[in-house]
Amino acid sequence: MMDTHYSILGCSDGSSFEEIKKRYQELALKYHPDKAIISNEQDREKFVLINQxxxxxxxxxxxxxxxxxxxxxxxxxxxxxxxxVEVRDLEYDKECNIYFYPCRCGSVYNIHKDELSPPEYLLECNDCSFCLLIKV
Structure with missing residues (x-):
């Protein structure tokens, strides 16, 4: 999981402005190069992230x-x-070497046979936000 601005400050995305401000002030005092008792490069980098x-x-x-x-x-x-789905669940057009599968939105997933890579392939719908997971 990547560090977010929230995690850097020790808050959640649901934190109030006041909570975020309090955490910032606590961390700024702890890591500020002029305020810290012992300041090292790692603490200075942490302070930069806190400010960002x-x-x-x-x-x-x-x-x-x-x-x-x-x-x-x-x-x-x-x-x-x-x-x-598994590959065998898809419709196949031999002439074009393309597999087809209907999407819930009414569109159709399609993929060329050569594009499928084991063990599974994630195919995005062109018309909605759904994906089809194909077990190869």
Whole structure:
């Protein structure tokens, strides 16, 4: 799992502005090069990350945009799988060497035979956000 601005500050995406601000202040005091009792390069780098997180999360507009980016990244890493099928469940056009399968949205998944790679292949629908997981 990647570090987010929220995790850097030790907060969740549901944290209030006040909670985020409090965590930022605590961490800034702890890691600020001029405030820390012993300052090393790792702490300075941590302080830079803390400031970057605060700069994004303190403004409602930049926080909304950041939250949208996180949701987008999550949707890419956790695709909506409409169905899991085996190759034998797909319709096959011998002339074109293409497999077909109907999508729930009314569209059709299609993939060239040479594109399938074992052990499974994730195929995105062109018309909706669903994916088809094909066991090869």
């Amino acid at each position: 997180a605060w700069n994004v999360l303190r403004e409602p507009d930049t926080r909304l945009k950041y939250d949208a980016e996180l949701k987008h990244l999550e949707s890419i890493s956790n695709p909506l799988i409409y169905s899991t």
